[in-house]
Amino acid sequence: MIEYHYETEYELDSPLKHTKWINKCVELKNCEVDELHFIFCSDAYLLEINKKYLQHDFLTDIITFPESGEGLKGDLFISVDRVTENAETYGVTSAEELRRVMIHGVLHLMGMDDATPELKGEMRLAEDELLELFHVKR
Numbered sequence: 784m785i786e787y788h789y790e791t792e793y794e795l796d797s798p799l800k801h802t803k804w805i806n807k808c809v810e811l812k813n814c815e816v817d818e819l820h821f822i823f824c825s826d827a828y829l830l831e832i833n834k835k836y837l838q839h840d841f842l843t844d845i846i847t848f849p850e851s852g853e854g855l856k857g858d859l860f861i862s863v864d865r866v867t868e869n870a871e872t873y874g875v876t877s878a879e880e881l882r883r884v885m886i887h888g889v890l891h892l893m894g895m896d897d898a899t900p901e902l903k904g905e906m907r908l909a910e911d912e913l914l915e916l917f918h919v920k921r
């Protein structure tokens with residue numbers, strides 16, 4: 784089960800298409816979705832979560848909280864403000880940057896890390912591979 788929640792004015796375009804894409808990505812990595820909650824929020828909202836739960840006082844685009852269970856289970860908080868600003872910085876659409884951030888969080892839930900430059904490179908390659916699947920007709 785994949786659900787989308789909104790703590791901001793933003794609403795995800797084509798939630799069903801995103802759900803199918805995420806399920807396909809997870810399946811390709813030999814995992815399965817148990818329960819994922821994507822929570823779209825503002826910078827201020829995510830900053831408070833970052834301070835309260837991680838003791839970090841800085842803005843970020845995503846915070847992922849894994850839960851135990853069969854398959855992938857967790858809450859993925861995404862700052863729509865950060866995604867929009869990062870899209871401008873990287874010269875991509877907000878929709879494309881949002882998908883990158885979404886799959887980045889899912890990859891973290893699957894055990895990938897990006898704590899070193901080498902791991903960041905591996906994460907980026909995995910993101911690129913899975914982003915291509917969004918536009919594949921099924």
